Amino acid sequence: MAAEEGDGTAEVQAEQSFQKLLERFEQLEFTTLMDGEHDVSDAIVAIHAGAGGTDAQDWAEMLLRMYFRYA
Numbered sequence: 084m085a086a087e088e089g090d091g092t093a094e095v096q097a098e099q100s101f102q103k104l105l106e107r108f109e110q111l112e113f114t115t116l117m118d119g120e121h122d123v124s125d126a127i128v129a130i131h132a133g134a135g136g137t138d139a140q141d142w143a144e145m146l147l148r149m150y151f152r153y154a
Contacts, residue, residue, distance in 0.1 A: 084093075128150060132143040 130143045130147050130150075132139040135142075
């Protein structure tokens with residue numbers, strides 16, 4: 084609405100308010116996801132290709148690489 088009205092001040096204020104809300108939302112999201120009893124503990128992840136052949140081995144390797152990069 085501020086852009087349509089040509090009011091630059093209101094547009095800047097709206098953008099600043101949006102950024103503050105976005106930061107707060109990200110903090111709350113992280114806190115909500117990581118508030119369990121065991122969230123500070125380590126995890127063991129095992130990926131097995133099973134009896135799927137070469138394609139399954141390739142897929143397992145891609146998953147492993149993805150998890151290593153994420154962690």
